[in-house]
Amino acid sequence: MNTPHTSGPLASLKINHTAIRVPDFGSAVAWYADKLDFRVKQTVSVAGLSFSFLYPAGDDSFHFELMAGPGAAERPTYNDLHDSYNMSGWHHPGFSVDSVDAVIDELKRRNVTIASEPHDVPAMGLRVAFFADPWGNLFEVIQPITQ
Incomplete structure (x- = not known):
């Protein structure tokens, strides 16, 4: 196995979030809250899309960024x-x-x-x-x- 790099600009990389594109904001936020007990910490609108930051019930170190609005294939x-x-x-x-x-x-x-x-x-x-x-x-x- 490779030894971790402990210095340099890339040594600070840590997972923070991943984004999920969904067609319907309200349905997606409700599904993740009802089915997975995710918590909404912030919701914003930017460039015609709605964003919601959802955290698992027992973890504040990682979250999902739901991106919703028209045009999702x-x-x-x-x-x-x-x-x-x-x-x-x-x-x-x-x-x-x-x-x-x-x-x-x-x-x-x-x-x-x-x-x-x-x-x-x-x-x-x-x-x-x-x-x-x-x-x-x-x-x-x-x-x-x-x-």
Whole structure:
């Protein structure tokens, strides 16, 4: 493995947020709040688009920037994880959780689309599952496999 660079301009890079383009602002903000318990910290309008900064229930170090307004092209929706492997570009963010199974059970209770049921990936030492929002964006939940 590579050793981390501890000096230089790029040594300060840290993940802050990722943006998700959605066609309908109100529906998207409501979905992320109702289905994932995300919190809205700020909403602004810039250049004809509405932006909302959404934080996971227990994490203030990372957020999603929802961008909404006219002109958003549709993404494919995924009910099966393997169908998503055909699309280039960003694939999914991953969330560390205490229990993949408990999170997926709760998301099912909230009628969230599950793209991949919980399963172990021994080569990575992880238990994983994937779910999707109504706009075709995939998300992964992960936990270490306990021996």
